[in-house]
Amino acid sequence: MKKVLIKIRTSMKFFILVSIATFIIVALVAFLYKPIYSVTLNREKIGYSADKSKLQSRIDDYIENGDGENSYVAFVQVDNMPTYNVCLLKRGITPNDDEIFEKVAETGTPYYKYYAVSEDNEEKVYVADFSTAESVVQELKDKDSSNIDNISIIEKYETDVADFVQAEEAVASLYKEKVETPAQSTRASGIKVASTGSSKSFSTSSNMSRSPVSLGISLIKPVTGTITSRFGSVSRIRSGAHTGLDIGSPSGTGVKAAASGTVVWAGYKGSLGNLVVISHSNGVQTYYGHCSKIYVSAGQSVSQGQVISAVGSTGNSTGPHLHFEIRVNGVAYNPQSYVY
Ligand SMILES: [Zn+2]
Numbered sequence: 183m184k185k186v187l188i189k190i191r192t193s194m195k196f197f198i199l200v201s202i203a204t205f206i207i208v209a210l211v212a213f214l215y216k217p218i219y220s221v222t223l224n225r226e227k228i229g230y231s232a233d234k235s236k237l238q239s240r241i242d243d244y245i246e247n248g249d250g251e252n253s254y255v256a257f258v259q260v261d262n263m264p265t266y267n268v269c270l271l272k273r274g275i276t277p278n279d280d281e282i283f284e285k286v287a288e289t290g291t292p293y294y295k296y297y298a299v300s301e302d303n304e305e306k307v308y309v310a311d312f313s314t315a316e317s318v319v320q321e322l323k324d325k326d327s328s329n330i331d332n333i334s335i336i337e338k339y340e341t342d343v344a345d346f347v348q349a350e351e352a353v354a355s356l357y358k359e360k361v362e363t364p365a366q367s368t369r370a371s372g373i374k375v376a377s378t379g380s381s382k383s384f385s386t387s388s389n390m391s392r393s394p395v396s397l398g399i400s401l402i403k404p405v406t407g408t409i410t411s412r413f414g415s416v417s418r419i420r421s422g423a424h425t426g427l428d429i430g431s432p433s434g435t436g437v438k439a440a441a442s443g444t445v446v447w448a449g450y451k452g453s454l455g456n457l458v459v460i461s462h463s464n465g466v467q468t469y470y471g472h473c474s475k476i477y478v479s480a481g482q483s484v485s486q487g488q489v490i491s492a493v494g495s496t497g498n499s500t501g502p503h504l505h506f507e508i509r510v511n512g513v514a515y516n517p518q519s520y521v522y
Contacts, residue, residue: 218275219266221282228285229278234266237279241286248292254310256295256339260286294343298336299352301329303448303479305336307352308344312337312496318352319450325353328360334450337474337494339434384446384459384467385512388422390414394519395510398464401440401521402486405493405504407431413516425514426469426507427522433474433502436489440468440506440521445482445490454505455497458490464510471505472497 219234220227231237241264248255264286297315298305309315315335322330333356338344347355392414411428439460446467447459454471458478461467474494484490495502508517 217268217270218277220269221264221266223264223282223285223289224262228264229282230275231266231279231282232277233279237282238264238266240279240283244283244287245290249287254294254296254343255292258287258290258292260290262286262289291341293339293341296338296340296344296346298338298344299356300334300336301356302332303334303476306356307347308338309349309352310346314349314352317349318356321349321353322356325357326360327356328358329356332449334448334456334476335496336456336476337433337496384461384469385509386425386451386454387512388425389512390423390425390514392516394515397466397508397510397520399441399462399466401468401508402438403521404438404440404468404470404506405429405431405435407435407504409518409522410501410503413514413518426471426505427517428503428505429522430501430503431493433492433494435493435502437470437473437491437493437504439484439486439488439490440508441466442485443468443483445478445480445484448476448479448482448490450496453498455499456491456494457497460484460490467509469505469507469509471507472499472503474502 219231221229221231221237241260245258245260248258264282297309297312299307299309299315299318307318309318312335319330319333319335322333327333390413407429409427410430411424413424413427415424416422437458441460441462443460443462445458446461447457449457451457451471454469456471456473456476458470458473458476459467460470470491472494473491474496475492476490477492478484478488478490493502493504499505506517508515508520
């Protein structure tokens, strides 16, 4: 019995000794050596980093927001991302995260986001933010400017900043006094429901029908993406039920004409923001709202699949998406009965 106990005690002592020795060796190695990352950019070694995730998140932040010096920077395009390789190095080699960051930042191209107010799709003035652009449009509306139907807001992503103007200056340069003629004064806000097949007028009324009709033409999806709001849904950002289908898609995504036809509207239209309306045969019209850019103009013929605009968030919108509507003689039908 005693012998067994002694044996156990000896082996325990040995085990503790080995543990302590291992611990000391590991601690020594950790003190003398530490894992470090050699950083390569574009196949060129540019330095060492001890904290790769911290360095990379600093780079990611720069790409997403810029350096903070210019508040109009929307994002920074970096052609090459650094690559990290773990290596063991003696202490004494100092990581140069700042230098690495500068080197990566040097290759980046900042993109500035701002807004153009255009007349007849020609960019006239530039403003720094969307609310200024909207107030310019509202002011022109309030002053009953004769060109209000041809005024639109364009979201710009450019590598150079334009010369911005204040709202008053923008209004002053865009305002056009209305020359009143009897014909114009009896005109009802320019929007009429089409009564015949193909027409130059269109309607943004809340007139809608939940039972589908035959369109007599086939449509394709203008964009692919996630459906964020369905036809007929009610939301607190809208006054009535939803007359279209919302498809979430990144800003700048090309919007395709659902079918061939003639553009009857290409410009800013109230809560739908930058809007394109295309008239097809059989009195069918398709609507593409909240666009950031419009590539077509009224009167132009477009073919099915032709890119007519870019997805955006202009007008009454909380994020980039396409508002897609299908109307027949002014009545809105559920786009999901035909596409999506
Ligand atoms: Zn919508």
